[in-house]
Amino acid sequence: MLTDSRLTRVQDRVAAAGVRAVLLSPGDDVLYTLGFTPPGDERCCFLVVGADRAALVVPGVNAHDADVHLAGFPVTIFDYADDAGPDAALSEALQTATGQTTGGRVLVSDAARHDHMLAVERALAPEAIDLASVIMRPLRMVKDAEEIERLRRSSDAADATFGAGVAAIAAGVTERGVHDAMLQNFRRVGSDGASSQLIAFGPNSAAPHHRPDDTAIGVGPMWLDLGCRKNGYCSDLTRMAYRGEPDAFYREIHGIVWEARQAGEQAARAGNPASAVDRAARAVIEKAGYGAYFVHRTGHGIGVAGHEAPFMMEGDDTILEPGMTFSIEPGIYLPGRFGVRIEDIAVVTDGPAEILSKLSPEPVVVPV
Amino acid sequence: MVSDARLARIRARSEQQGARAVLLAAGDDVMYALGGYTPMADERVCFLVVGARGAAMVVPGVNAHEAHELLDGGPVTVYDFQDADGGGDALEQALRTASGTGTGGRLLVSDAARHDHVRTIRHILAPDGIGLASHVMRPLRMVKDAEEVDRLQVASDAADETFARGVEAIRRGVSERELHDAMLDSFRQLGSDGLSFQGVAFGPNTAAPHHHPDETPVTDGALWFDIGCRKNGYCSDLTRPAYVGRPDAEFLTVHQIVLDARLAGAEAARAGHPAQAVDRAARAVIERAGYGQYFVHRTGHGIGVSVHEPPFMMEGDDTVLEPGMAFSIEPGIYLPGRFGVRIEDIAIVTDGPARILSRLAREPVIID
Structure with a gap:
């Protein structure tokens, strides 16, 4: 089911919306975009999509699964150890996806957890955060x-x-x-x-x-x-x-x-x-x-x-x-x-x- | 069913934090606060609001019947709303009932609350600040009465029984998915509340700590159940873990190291020690055995x-570990x-050595 045409469509929308990146939570948004999603739990996990590139932040326990499912797919995986926390991986992912480590306006999944939103604020210091549905809603609503x-x-x-x-x-x-x-x-x-x-x-x-x-x-x-x-x-x-x-x-x-x-x-x-x-x-x-x-x-x-x-x-x-x-x-x-x-x-x-x-x-x- | 004592503890902690109210999202926080009930969580706003003056539940109309049936006549006032109206007015009324005013002040919102719901709260209740509800809920939820602990033991007994039934279903040629299904049926029969998980991994799949059960057939080799x-x-x-056929020396060596590590962990699980x-x-x-990486x-x-919580x-x-932590x-x-x-x-941390809930042996189950 993996197809990078979806990812390309999300990237196009990121560019059109004039935002730096969209951060998609494990679950429906990531499943739609990649045809695969890591399980969502209390650990921070985001697919970071910029206008040209994408990266996945995933806790170490799910890294192997992500490697297997995304082999050959244009998504760089950044996994982190539980005791290290996700901040560095988030920064690296944003750097890979956008060329910047902080700032800019980012969109975050509507279903993202409150504590993960705070992690995004802390690690990426964006100028503004908005709902990812701004770009995901029109894409997901119309089925091919x-x-x-x-x-x-x-x-x-x-x-x-x-x-x-x-x-x-x-x-x-x-x-x-x-x-x-x-x-x-x-x-x-x-x-x-x-x-x-x-x-x-x-x-x-x-x-x-x-x-x-x-x-x-x-x-x-x-x-x-x-x-x-x-x-x-x-x-x-x-x-x-x-x-x-x-x-x-x-x-x-x-x-x-x-x-x-x-x-x-x-x-x-x-x-x-x-x-x-x-x-x-x-x-x-x-x-x-x-x-x-x-x-x-x-x-x-x-x-x-x-x-x-x-x-x-x-x-x-x-x-x-x-x-x-x-x-x-x-x-x-x-x-x-x-x-x-x-x-x-x-x-x-x-x-x-x-x-x-x-x-x-x-x-x-x-x-x- | 609703315990005034738990609500009072939440209220006291919230005041200590200088918060006007705590907003708990449908799910684990509400399950804890109400002693075993939470409305179903979905994309609709649903919060239990606890403040100095009382407690109120905001619930979509589709779930109102159940909420009224379980909460009316108790300490929690139910405010339901129609889908077309949205939850805004109900949120404001609930905050007014719980705290005396409908807007402003500092609010604590569940860590697991959805991004879009946090935005709704910010927009409708115009708080001076929003923080994580775990400041209040974490210390309360961590220490079990x-x-x-009795309920955890009952749930553990169901897992022990289900493990035994899973082992009975192991034979050469059975797929991971079939073993998953056998254990799912077992949990249902034993009266689980609906949520259950039954991880099964065979052979090289066991090297992925969160492997999802698939069509892999079980032959000779290593297996684990995580249920x-x-x-x-x-x-x-x-x-x-289990092993089909005769385990080789390395499996037995690795198993012994992991068992020693498990026992060392239990030895350190004493009141006064830090979790780390x-x-x-x-x-x-x-x-020390050379397998750290x-x-x-x-x-x-x-x-x-929650299955995973602090x-x-x-x-x-x-x-710092305290008696009652699990x-x-x-x-x-x-x-x-x-x-x-x-x-x-x-x-379970006690005044002495930790109590271990499972009554199963720790040796690998070997199936010929």
Whole structure:
């Protein structure tokens, strides 16, 4: 997956932004740029990208791994011993990437740790520090064909894993049991390690981020919200299941959420602002009288990160372009009763949005 | 569940530091402060604010249900916000509740807080200065009380059991990834809280101290497992080597040196010694044996609600050890292209010799 075309694009943006360098934290920004990232922990670690050259500051414990992954790649590695601290390595990296050891305006990843920001201030004495999203956001938001293909494969893994979760729903199984069945399936279908598998049954489903616990799956509604990272790219999918026969009220709520999901998809067109997707979905739910029970944004971008820009919410006026990918996931949550959410990943095209999941939006009815 | 005593200690330390309030980021600091609960952390602002007048939690709407359920009626007031509104107003209200005023003063913010969240705090709360929350949290979190030590023991027992199951799964032809998965399943079955890691390295891969398990098949040669989980909020971390087939003389020699270093580290882990004395004692053994350059990392790290936290067993960390401090002692020797050996135990400082949590043997497990 290693390609220096991404690195070149980041370098071009550094030059265009008129900053000395961008310092990217291990995690999504580095994964996007190099197709590889050292693990992030309390030790300082940055990919320092100047207009022409790049260098990686990495703690000694991860140096070998970085050497192996970046062999032949135009990134100089500066590792440091734990007791020496990162300051000298940071200076050398900045020198290699920019020809200067201190000063200038630098950009630092939005997700960088507070203490690492202070290390950057101390070691590099920049004139100003700003958010790296200034240059990374426009690059990461618009996916190329290969990235979209990876998102499709990741989505396929989520579709298959939803099936594994439904198969596990049987008398006596707990939320945790369904969680574990989905986790195992994600491992089987080749996720890169990071995966998330939430399930909420009955009244638990009225909390949009309920964490799976020992609640037994009885008769009633539930949602499964799951996703993984595969070949560096993420999936995120929510579908409903119902053990027993859904009643008319449940069907009505489900119907409203599905209508909102479709309205969001209709608005997910090149030229519209991201907020239009939220407005379209929210309008359906408000018109039905459930506006107070739709307690979150309609969606979030997705790529190397599970959540990234743009955000489908009021105030995000990012103009949608072909290649942007994001969730559309309206929901209605009735406290003490149940919640319904339907989540799909949409890809903006020149025409109607492409929806990645091949699953039906209907609730899966599991016989008692 | 929320302990007034912990919040009171945080408040007292914060006042000693001359701070108006401490802002703890969702994650380990909040897990510690609230005695086992933290909202999920993501790109949305989420902080526990502790000041002289009280404590307040800022949480995105999507996680509000859980926060209200767990915190309402206790000493922490919950302020949730809608995605489209952003967390600014909620932050200001929380600071007002915690400290009496909504802006100004000196604030301490978690070391692990995100760069973009620190900027939000600077922008919205207009503090006179921002410092690291570790000034307050580090001394508190470093010294464990009896209940915390019990939880560390329970997490350690889960790691011991999982190591045994990993060993049972070793056979020629099994991949590192399959062994990883077997131990992941074990941690889930034993009731880990979700976070767990199961490092596996075979053959020359063992020479990279942080090798990620891959498709490498296990044949005859050296192996190590580096595993741990979080259970009831507290972490374990355990490394043991194994050998498939008949170990050669050099493996046994290197293993003995590492074991001697591990024992020397434990001997130095006594109240009144500086943390770096543990590193020096372990490192001296390895240097004397002529392998100093192959011990490429610090000797250990504190452990508690975080897998890695202060103190750090390395040159330059002169934290004076006190009864109740908990940390890893994990010397290793890594011979590039050949093999590596690491032995890791968690030690608790007492009034006498350190207590070692794992009950496993320190001899290499040899599998025919």
